[in-house]
Amino acid sequence: MKEQKHNNHTQGQEGSRALDHLLDACRFQPVDNTRIKSLVHEKIRKEKLARKRRLRNICVASLSAAACIALVWFAGAGGFTAPSPDLSEASVSELAHAGYNEVIVPTGQRREITLPDGSHLIANAHSRVLYPEQFKGDERHIFVFGEVFLEVAKDRRHPFVVESKGFDVRVLGTTFNIRNSSDSTASVVLVEGSVEIDTENDRSVRLRPNDMAELLNGDVTSLTRIDPDDYTSWTKGLLHLTGMPLSELTRNLGDYYGIEIRCHSSLADTRVYGKLDLHKDIDTVIESIREIVPMKITRSGNIITLKP
Structure with a gap:
């Protein structure tokens, strides 16, 4: 009987210690805001990386294995670049076979x-x-x-x-x-x-x-x-000018008409106001600009030069 009481007492002490340990674990602990913010930022970063990985893993199933593309990026006016091969390297027939249209x-x-x-x-x-x-x-x-x-x-x-x-x-x-x-x-x-x-x-x-x-x-x-x-006026064939520097304007016009327009440094920062009709040819458009900005225009082949 004494031995049984001793065992019960020992078990009671062990149960009490276990309960105290459980209560200690449940007691309020100080909130580490810095750690929480760090975890949240890390989660956001990982979600962004995961999203970008999903984009990079997009592969055109219809293309042959050699033409499978993980991601497509543009690299300047030269066209698309991506992990080899890329869409700029794909032929028209390959793009069509993959279900892509190129314009x-x-x-x-x-x-x-x-x-x-x-x-x-x-x-x-x-x-x-x-x-x-x-x-x-x-x-x-x-x-x-x-x-x-x-x-x-x-x-x-x-x-x-x-x-x-x-x-x-x-x-x-x-x-x-x-x-x-x-x-x-x-x-x-x-x-x-x-x-x-x-x-x-x-x-x-x-x-x-x-x-x-x-x-x-x-x-x-x-x-x-x-x-x-x-x-957005270009969508209607017009170009609104509200103080655009002449150097920027000539660069935009050169891109649009596929011609090189050289602007003298003394005219580069001249602000231009008004509207240009992009339905007209480049020579007519340049003449319209000369009505706003006094300058001399010379043309040699595919190069137009603007001078004071």
Whole structure:
């Protein structure tokens, strides 16, 4: 009987110690806010990386193994680049076999495209657009380089993603203008709706209507309020000028008409105001500028020179 009491007492002590240990574990512990923030940021970073890995793992199943593509990026006006091989290397027949359409807009022209989801796209001269015959998967992806104006059909279950050099633009349904150039500069102008710009360095910037984000080498350098009409008038064959430096204007016109326009350094910072009709030939357009900015115009073959 004494031995049984001793065992019961020992078991009671062990049970008491176990209960105390459990209560200690349940007692309130100080919250480590720094650690929580670190864990949250790490989770967000991993989610972004996972999303980018999913994009990079998109492979066109219809292409042969040698033409399978993990990701498509633009590398300047030279075209698409990606892990070998890339879409710029794929032949027209391979692209067609893979279910992709490619549009390259010639000098001095614009091209209107209706995408498979009903979205409307206008591509400016010297622009390149690649899009599938049918959108598949959770997101709608297109690839562009140059300048395009987009009216995206709303579909909240399938976000629309425009991939370009060094950054992506993600939308659900909106109207915006995107422009990028071979000098690694780019801009996104939001007309209505909402878009988010994701850069290669994992920075995200959300735009509101009448916002313009400017980028350099894939990084957002400025965010300003503007009048979208000044940046989308090209879709109607017009160019609004509200103080654009002559050097920038001549560069844009050179890109559009496929001609080299050299602007003398003393004229480079001259601000130009007014409207230009892009339906007219380049010589007529340059003459229109001379009515605003006194200058001498010379032309030799495919080179136009502007001097004081």
